[in-house]
Amino acid sequence: MAEAPLLVFDFDGVLVDGMAEYWWSARRAALALRPELHLPEHAPAAFSQLRPLIHKGWEMVLAALELSRPDLNLPAYLADYDHQLQTALRRWQLEPQTLQQTLEQQRAEAIQAAPAAWLSLHRPYPGILERLQALEAEGSPWRVLTTKGGAFARQLLEAYGLTPEAVDGHEQGSKPEVLDQLSRQQERPLWFVEDRRPTLEAVRATPSLQAVRCFLVSWGYLAPGDLEQLPAGITALHPEQFAAPLARWP
Structure with a gap:
């Protein structure tokens, strides 16, 4: 890579x-x-x-x-x-x-x-914390983009001992808006990992975000059929793929 x-x-x-x-x-x-x-x-x-x-x-x-x-x-x-x-x-x-x-x-x-x-009302998905800790150990940058209030997400991440580069909550705008700002601010490729297909489709429909790689996880709050016939630019991501080195992601 x-x-x-x-x-x-x-x-x-x-x-x-x-x-x-x-x-x-x-x-x-x-x-x-x-x-x-x-x-x-x-x-x-x-x-x-x-x-x-x-x-x-x-x-x-x-x-x-x-x-x-x-x-x-x-x-x-x-x-x-x-x-x-x-x-x-x-x-x-x-x-x-x-x-x-x-x-x-x-x-x-x-x-x-x-x-x-x-x-205690929250449960990290299996293997997630370990994978994020590995990313930190490898020096791979990651951040969180959520429609939850940013302060609440930060408190949870701190409780799990995780330190992302940043946490953007709903206060920063819509997800396509925040991703657009990020794409303009730095030169690294952007990979966006989400469990809501309509959100990924909105990202793909944004002309300035065509270079963003979009992943739809298979373990989130999916509606029936969400993983079927994915449009170009959106790739399903399964737990075993998430656990693999980034160079082996689909």
């Missing part, structure tokens, strides 16, 4: 399985906004089905609110998520900013009150 790439990793669904925390925080935020609702303590199956479609934190709070409705039409959500999302915002008379702020407030309070309990 002539020049080591800069590896850019998504966080939830690539490095860490945060499904338990997602529901825990979404439920708390939903109840903070609508205390009269009844929501189960453990994530319902429908939430797991919606998770691959959720792009930003505020959407999972809205999903929790929607799951309180006995007449929720889950197939309609799965068939046309974006339309249902906008309908739900009008139904609950809430703005994305309000949902996001409530979510981050609930997370911040939980971390301050019981940091170990909050951390």
Whole structure:
């Protein structure tokens, strides 16, 4: 490999399985906004089905609110998520900013009150921590690009003893925007590792990012069929490939 790439990793669904925390925080935020609702303590199956479609934190709070409705039409959500999302915002008379702020407030309070309990809601995927530590030992640069708040991702990484080059949260803009800035700032090849196919497709649709190598991991929050018939420029990445030297990545 002539020049080591800069590896850019998504966080939830690539490095860490945060499904338990997602529901825990979404439920708390939903109840903070609508205390009269009844929501189960453990994530319902429908939430797991919606998770691959959720792009930003505020959407999972809205999903929790929607799951309180006995007449929720889950197939309609799965068939046309974006339309249902906008309908739900009008139904609950809430703005994305309000949902996001409530979510981050609930997370911040939980971390301050019981940091170990909050951390325990996350589970690094098998072999991930060891591979990232190996990258650091090899001098291969890597960073994190997440739609989670950057501060929360940094706290988790610090708890695992990991020190990426940087952590970019939703505050820095969309993933294509951040990758575009990175591509202009340095000369290393960019490799982007993500578990959300629509995000990778958005990157591939950005003219200035055609040189970015995009990998869709097989172990994240995938929707059925996500790994099938991948478009040009997006490559599936399986655990055994992730564990291999970078020169052997597909």
